[in-house]
Amino acid sequence: MNDRFIQQKRFQMLGTEGQQRLQEACVTIIGCGALGSAAADILARAGIGTLILVDRDYVEISNLHRQTLYTEQDANEMIPKVEAAKRRINQVNQHVQVKTVFDHADAELIEQFAKRSDIMVDGTDNFETRLIVNDASLKHQIPWIYGACVGSTSVVKSFYSDSSACFRCLLPALPATNDTCATVGVIAPAVYMTAAFQCAEVFKYLCGDKDNMKKKLVWLDVWTNQQHQFGIENMKRSDCPSCGEKRMYPALQRSAQTKYASFCGRDSVQIIPAKGRTLTLDDGENIAKKQRLPSKRTPYFVQIEYGGSRVMIFANGRIHVHGIQDVNEAKSLYHQLFG
Amino acid sequence: MNDRFIQQKRFQMLGTEGQQRLQEACVTIIGCGALGSAAADILARAGIGTLILVDRDYVEISNLHRQTLYTEQDANEMIPKVEAAKRRINQVNQHVQVKTVFDHADAELIEQFAKRSDIMVDGTDNFETRLIVNDASLKHQIPWIYGACVGSTSVVKSFYSDSSACFRCLLPALPATNDTCATVGVIAPAVYMTAAFQCAEVFKYLCGDKDNMKKKLVWLDVWTNQQHQFGIENMKRSDCPSCGEKRMYPALQRSAQTKYASFCGRDSVQIIPAKGRTLTLDDGENIAKKQRLPSKRTPYFVQIEYGGSRVMIFANGRIHVHGIQDVNEAKSLYHQLFG
Amino acid sequence: MIQLYYFAQIKELTQKKEETILWSEGTVAELIKWADETYPGFTDYSWQVAVNEEYVLETEEINPGDIVAFIPPVSGG
Amino acid sequence: MIQLYYFAQIKELTQKKEETILWSEGTVAELIKWADETYPGFTDYSWQVAVNEEYVLETEEINPGDIVAFIPPVSGG
Numbered sequence: 001m002n003d004r005f006i007q008q009k010r011f012q013m014l015g016t017e018g019q020q021r022l023q024e025a026c027v028t029i030i031g032c033g034a035l036g037s038a039a040a041d042i043l044a045r046a047g048i049g050t051l052i053l054v055d056r057d058y059v060e061i062s063n064l065h066r067q068t069l070y071t072e073q074d075a076n077e078m079i080p081k082v083e084a085a086k087r088r089i090n091q092v093n094q095h096v097q098v099k100t101v102f103d104h105a106d107a108e109l110i111e112q113f114a115k116r117s118d119i120m121v122d123g124t125d126n127f128e129t130r131l132i133v134n135d136a137s138l139k140h141q142i143p144w145i146y147g148a149c150v151g152s153t154s155v156v157k158s159f160y161s162d163s164s165a166c167f168r169c170l171l172p173a174l175p176a177t178n179d180t181c182a183t184v185g186v187i188a189p190a191v192y193m194t195a196a197f198q199c200a201e202v203f204k205y206l207c208g209d210k211d212n213m214k215k216k217l218v219w220l221d222v223w224t225n226q227q228h229q230f231g232i233e234n235m236k237r238s239d240c241p242s243c244g245e246k247r248m249y250p251a252l253q254r255s256a257q258t259k260y261a262s263f264c265g266r267d268s269v270q271i272i273p274a275k276g277r278t279l280t281l282d283d284g285e286n287i288a289k290k291q292r293l294p295s296k297r298t299p300y301f302v303q304i305e306y307g308g309s310r311v312m313i314f315a316n317g318r319i320h321v322h323g324i325q326d327v328n329e330a331k332s333l334y335h336q337l338f339g
Numbered sequence: 340m341n342d343r344f345i346q347q348k349r350f351q352m353l354g355t356e357g358q359q360r361l362q363e364a365c366v367t368i369i370g371c372g373a374l375g376s377a378a379a380d381i382l383a384r385a386g387i388g389t390l391i392l393v394d395r396d397y398v399e400i401s402n403l404h405r406q407t408l409y410t411e412q413d414a415n416e417m418i419p420k421v422e423a424a425k426r427r428i429n430q431v432n433q434h435v436q437v438k439t440v441f442d443h444a445d446a447e448l449i450e451q452f453a454k455r456s457d458i459m460v461d462g463t464d465n466f467e468t469r470l471i472v473n474d475a476s477l478k479h480q481i482p483w484i485y486g487a488c489v490g491s492t493s494v495v496k497s498f499y500s501d502s503s504a505c506f507r508c509l510l511p512a513l514p515a516t517n518d519t520c521a522t523v524g525v526i527a528p529a530v531y532m533t534a535a536f537q538c539a540e541v542f543k544y545l546c547g548d549k550d551n552m553k554k555k556l557v558w559l560d561v562w563t564n565q566q567h568q569f570g571i572e573n574m575k576r577s578d579c580p581s582c583g584e585k586r587m588y589p590a591l592q593r594s595a596q597t598k599y600a601s602f603c604g605r606d607s608v609q610i611i612p613a614k615g616r617t618l619t620l621d622d623g624e625n626i627a628k629k630q631r632l633p634s635k636r637t638p639y640f641v642q643i644e645y646g647g648s649r650v651m652i653f654a655n656g657r658i659h660v661h662g663i664q665d666v667n668e669a670k671s672l673y674h675q676l677f678g
Numbered sequence: 679m680i681q682l683y684y685f686a687q688i689k690e691l692t693q694k695k696e697e698t699i700l701w702s703e704g705t706v707a708e709l710i711k712w713a714d715e716t717y718p719g720f721t722d723y724s725w726q727v728a729v730n731e732e733y734v735l736e737t738e739e740i741n742p743g744d745i746v747a748f749i750p751p752v753s754g755g
Numbered sequence: 756m757i758q759l760y761y762f763a764q765i766k767e768l769t770q771k772k773e774e775t776i777l778w779s780e781g782t783v784a785e786l787i788k789w790a791d792e793t794y795p796g797f798t799d800y801s802w803q804v805a806v807n808e809e810y811v812l813e814t815e816e817i818n819p820g821d822i823v824a825f826i827p828p829v830s831g832g
Contacts, residue, residue, distance in 0.1 A: 573810060
């Protein structure tokens with residue numbers, strides 16, 4: 001075992017001391033889909049001491065093209081992603097302590113992880129959860145590594161300092177709609193690229209090399225070969241309720257979050273979008289059109305057929321999903337369709 | 340099974356037609372170490388029809404931090420990498436035809452693969468094999484994707500056109516020494532990054548999108564955040580013996596290659612470096628110093644202790660490895676030490 | 679003159695990756711107004727604005743020679 | 756003046772990532788001569804030369820204002 005990490009320790013920015021720090025570290029990965037599973041693979045192999053994995057979904061066959069930890073058997077048996085991840089991780093490195101949380105990552109949970117971890121890695125697929133991670137990170141003073149990918153595009157930024165603009169400064173209002181993997185697809189190279197950037201940031205932070213952490217947002221399209229690094233310093237807002245002078249951490253307040261409720265016996269779930277997000281009938285219609293999903297519109301609602309379910313968007317922004325009873329399934333569907 | 344690739348097909352540059360082409364394609368991966376195993380994972384998951392995997396090594400525990408397909412069990416059982424890779428690949432996608440070649444990738448083998456494949460992916464760890472791949476690619480008119488990583492640095496370039504400079508134009512003489520993963524280490528994020536770039540090139544080529552293939556050499560350091568794209572057009576040499584007016588494909592000529600011979604019953608292997616490569620006693624001493632390996636120098640040779648073996652570099656460039664009988668082990672050791 | 683770059687969905691709306699337009703002076707907000715008039719539906723999309731590779735607020739001045747990019751935020755993962 | 760960038764092993768030899776030097780005219784070969792005098796052992800290393808992000812041969816002219824990088828080839832994998 002003694003030279004298992006020899007080639008990693010030879011890398012001079014890491015070294016024996018860096019390796020020691022990785023082994024003492026606790027990293028939380030929020031979301032074990034594409035990014036989360038690639039990051040978990042890299043971090044477990046690198047010898048991180050403790051990984052906390054949070055995800056509410058099961059492995060599905062359509063995950064396999066981009067989610068590196070999972071097998072056909074996992075999909076056939078519908079194993080929770082966190083459990084399938086843990087099994088694989090302990091095959092590649094039995095020494096990693098893996099803690100699995102098979103649940104929706106809400107504010108309460110994310111605050112718990114922020115308290116227990118050295119750093120959080122973003123493996124989520126929606127802005128709402130990222131705003132929670134952002135607020136928990138600022139409140140509990142631990143960094144998080146934003147990563148996102150769609151199509152062939154990767155975006156990564158480390159958030160680790162109070163003095164810089166935070167994620168909410170960049171995104172003061174939740175976009176009503178945006179491209180998601182469900183609308184414009186995603187290819188695995190974009191996933192691996194993003195996770196690689198994120199894990200390098202984790203290494204740098206844990207090794208104490210904050211100087212080299214990404215001050216800029218990296219934007220890279222692996223298909224068109226565009227590579228950009230955008231500065232964000234001008235976006236710092238002194239009145240930001242997350243990182244500004246008067247901090248409210250709005251995403252940590254229960255009333256701010258998307259609400260889900262299943263209608264017992266009616267095989268449907270009601271969703272009320274997060275505070276600050278407004279979905280209009282036009283938004284609903286646009287999403288259906290973009291994804292070429294069957295839909296119809298009345299003055300009162302837009303109905304979209306998606307994956308065996310009927311999704312109804314009402315004029316006041318409320319959503320009903322018919323054909324689903326499980327709230328977690330509805331959450332996944334909601335973020336797939338609306339980001 | 341029908342929507343297994345749905346999110347990949349939704350990516351508009353790929354689509355249903357692109358998916359079909361991936362499924363009909365045969366891709367050879369030369370070397371199943373770090374880059375080769377990450378590339379094999381991505382390509383198998385993406386649904387490539389046939390993968391030819393070539394590698395001469397066994398899985399070792401010190402591979403696991405950066406070689407994504409392999410487990411502790413593979414290392415404990417000393418499974419050949421190509422066999423361990425095949426086993427994992429067929430767990431993630433049973434439909435991939437995996438052909439394994441457990442052998443040193445020499446000119447004869449590489450020419451065979453070039454004839455049978457649509458494209459070759461570089462997973463090797465040395466320039467010499469790359470010059471063979473380069474010549475086979477030019478002779479048989481199929482593209483190859485150069486990828487390399489060391490420390491936190493990734494380098495990628497597609498070679499697919501006669502009209503552009505080839506790999507030999509860039510590297511007319513083999514460097515006597517250069518940084519290798521054994522000398523300066525390597526971290527997994529650099530590996531995943533490199534393989535992600537390479538696989539995106541494979542997708543583009545198979546989808547017929549040559550316009551978007553990398554005309555420039557990508558150079559990216561995931562630790563320091565340097566990103567460059569270097570043009571290579573000025574390096575085209577009309578007298579290049581690989582891509583120039585008079586083509587000899589020198590790397591395909593048997594006499595050009597590094598020669599290995601084991602001394603029966605003497606537990607040692609002799610290595611004669613490839614034509615065009617000169618290792619001096621100074622080179623040997625520098626390598627030992629850089630890697631902090633015990634060494635001694637006489638007027639006739641430099642002796643280096645490395646991994647239980649004694650490596651002797653003689654003044655005429657010939658090398659003896661003592662403490663090893665297996666020629667393949669000696670090949671691995673040679674490329675680890677000297678690149 | 680300023681150089682405009684459109685990323686991702688915005689590129690699909692404008693049907694072009696980039697363009698050069700005449701510009702003497704004005705803020706980001708004024709450029710957005712021009713974009714929404716030129717490409718109906720522009721402001722229905724969500725994007726951030728970078729001037730010379732720095733994200734900026736809508737109050738920022740744009741000067742001739744600047745490079746302006748419209749970049750949708752990315753949420754997938 | 757020209758701007759020089761040293762990559763990877765070369766950075767370790769020169770003990771710096773970049774520097775600006777006086778330059779009126781000359782080829783890449785002449786710059787290499789200067790580098791080997793300034794940093795003994797420079798030519799023992801293997802590297803390629805890029806001028807303004809284009810790899811070039813040693814016969815290429817370097818002009819004031821150019822950005823020159825010395826980039827070792829990478830073989831790992």
